[in-house]
Amino acid sequence: MGVITESAHTRSNIGVTLIRSNSTVFVKFDKIQEKPKPYVEELDFLQSKMYYRLVQGLKYYTPEQIEGMDEASIARIKNEHILAKSIIVKMKKQVYFKAIDDLFFSIFPKYKNDPEFYSGTVPKNCTLNKLGITKKQVCLEFIKARLLPKNFFKISQQNLRL
Numbered sequence: 744m745g746v747i748t749e750s751a752h753t754r755s756n757i758g759v760t761l762i763r764s765n766s767t768v769f770v771k772f773d774k775i776q777e778k779p780k781p782y783v784e785e786l787d788f789l790q791s792k793m794y795y796r797l798v799q800g801l802k803y804y805t806p807e808q809i810e811g812m813d814e815a816s817i818a819r820i821k822n823e824h825i826l827a828k829s830i831i832v833k834m835k836k837q838v839y840f841k842a843i844d845d846l847f848f849s850i851f852p853k854y855k856n857d858p859e860f861y862s863g864t865v866p867k868n869c870t871l872n873k874l875g876i877t878k879k880q881v882c883l884e885f886i887k888a889r890l891l892p893k894n895f896f897k898i899s900q901q902n903l904r905l
Contacts, residue, residue, distance in 0.1 A: 785879045787899050794882060797890055798831070800824030823890055830884050835865045838874045 786794060796803050801820055809817065837844075840863075871881065885891040892898070 785877060786882070789898055789900050789903070790882075790895065793891060793895070793898075794878060794885075796820075797823055797827040797885060800827075826888060827885060827890055830888055830890075831871070831881060832865070834876055834881065834884060835869060835871070835874060838876060839865045839869060 801809060801817070801824070804812075804820075812820075871877075879896075882891060882895060886893060886895055
């Protein structure tokens with residue numbers, strides 16, 4: 744490989760001139776700068792409602808609704824919200840630190856991915872959408888943790904009316 748001397752930018756490519764070979768190499772711009780995937784709603788209204796109740800916790804409810812709840816319901820909502828947040832943080836860490844995992848696995852073949860291993864935090868600007876984590880993936884983790892029912896993806900308003 745040669746040393747980069749200058750770069751020429753085009754609309755879809757970046758050209759790099761190398762000293763040693765005196766040739767120009769073009770690299771696809773899409774490979775250098777990934778664009779975030781467009782947001783697509785994957786859940787219907789009732790499923791979204793159940794999802795946001797877990798993710799937002801007591802913030803989902805109005806103060807009047809909270810006043811009408813008994814202490815056991817409030818405690819259950821808080822506990823489920825804390826568990827849901829920890830699941831989401833764990834998923835974010837798995838995706839965010841994937842490069843480190845791959846490096847460790849290449850050096851140490853018996854290395855096992857443990858999200859609790861990471862002492863660092865994921866930056867706040869790394870949203871689920873930017874990390875490529877879909878609501879469906881999060882819901883599957885919630886189902887594994889028994890925060891959502893097993894038939895969650897079959898639930899809809901039409902099914903409830905029957």
